[in-house]
Amino acid sequence: xxxxxxxxxxxxxRQQLFLLSLKMLGDxxxxxxxxxxxxxxxxxxxxTLKSYDTxxxxxxxxxxxxxxxxxxxxxQTKTIDEYITLSDGDNPQLQxxxxxxxxxxRMIIQTLPSLQQQIIMMKDIDEYETGEIAEITGTTxxxxxxxxxxxxxxxxxxYLKIVRGYE
Amino acid sequence: MKxxxxxxxxxxxxxxxxxxxYEGETTVAEENLLRKYLSGKNVPAQFATxxxxxxxxxxxxxxxxxxLVPNTVKWIASVAAAAIVxxxxxxxxxxxxxxxxYAYVDGKKIxxxxxxxxxxxxxxxxxxxxxxxxxxGLENIQLGQTIESQLDVFAGVEF
Numbered sequence: 486x487x488x489x490x491x492x493x494x495x496x497x498x499r500q501q502l503f504l505l506s507l508k509m510l511g512d513x514x515x516x517x518x519x520x521x522x523x524x525x526x527x528x529x530x531x532x533t534l535k536s537y538d539t540x541x542x543x544x545x546x547x548x549x550x551x552x553x554x555x556x557x558x559x560x561q562t563k564t565i566d567e568y569i570t571l572s573d574g575d576n577p578q579l580q581x582x583x584x585x586x587x588x589x590x591r592m593i594i595q596t597l598p599s600l601q602q603q604i605i606m607m608k609d610i611d612e613y614e615t616g617e618i619a620e621i622t623g624t625t626x627x628x629x630x631x632x633x634x635x636x637x638x639x640x641x642x643x644y645l646k647i648v649r650g651y652e
Numbered sequence: 653m654k655x656x657x658x659x660x661x662x663x664x665x666x667x668x669x670x671x672x673x674y675e676g677e678t679t680v681a682e683e684n685l686l687r688k689y690l691s692g693k694n695v696p697a698q699f700a701t702x703x704x705x706x707x708x709x710x711x712x713x714x715x716x717x718x719x720l721v722p723n724t725v726k727w728i729a730s731v732a733a734a735a736i737v738x739x740x741x742x743x744x745x746x747x748x749x750x751x752x753x754y755a756y757v758d759g760k761k762i763x764x765x766x767x768x769x770x771x772x773x774x775x776x777x778x779x780x781x782x783x784x785x786x787x788x789g790l791e792n793i794q795l796g797q798t799i800e801s802q803l804d805v806f807a808g809v810e811f
Contacts, residue, residue: 610713
């Protein structure tokens with residue numbers, strides 16, 4: 486599915502998806518994040534969207550699941566320290582893995598809010614421009630840039646905290 | 653952009669790009685330029701964190717491209733195999749004239765069925781003309797059947 490078709494068929498559902506998210510999450514910012522995240526998830530599977538008779542129903546399901554994940558995460562938010570402790574335990578082999586920079590950065594990214602995770606992956610791995618991500622999520626370049634900046638600064642901050650902790 | 657044209661950046665330019673990177677303001681081209689700089693030799697220690705982060709993204713990109721290549725190759729191979737089968741079957745079924753009956757007479761290949769039948773009749777006639785005993789036996793045999801069976805033995809199929 487091309488970006489033009491995605492914008493024509495999926496993006497008009499944005500307001501409806503936002504209202505659904507707001508109803509489930511009860512917070513405007515969380516609802517906005519959930520909608521952007523759901524749209525990015527749909528963009529990732531855009532080639533399979535044509536196989537659904539009603540893309541609207543699929544979009545609703547993806548948004549609902551995204552909101553449910555957010556509700557679940559609210560109950561069990563972990564800090565990066567807890568995350569690493571949980572991953573490593575007392576296993577010496579895993580403690581060695583903790584020193585593996587790539588694994589460490591991956592773990593840090595996994596602790597980011599899911600919308601920030603999606604945006605940083607699209608920008609830094611899939612090589613999308615900020616403007617393209619804004620088009621897909623039906624939001625502004627500034628909103629994407631803010632999330633991206635927060636994500637990148639958080640990765641640096643957590644990485645330095647851990648590395649300095651071991652020096 | 654001046655920086656991109658040169659393809660090599662100075663320490664000062666790297667600092668500026670890193671600042672832009674954390675503000676979410678860099679383009680993909682600028683990020684690739686920064687990654688190239690940080691993966692080079694003698695990277696200043698002050699960029700160790702950025703090097704670690706951008707190296708991680710580079711390795712993820714690499715994994716992604718490695719995952720994609722075999723699927724592409726498999727897809728091309730499947731299409732090629734299917735095309736070969738279709739071409740083979742279309743030649744086989746759409747060109748029945750290529751399947752011919754033939755016989756060798758005195759080392760010469762003959763493909764005309766009527767000519768083969770006539771030559772076979774002559775051959776059988778020569779066989780039976782000398783001996784009464786054989787002639788008698790042959791009376792009980794349907795000449796046509798013999799010829800047809802001979803044709804079956806000598807005939808083949810050519811692709």
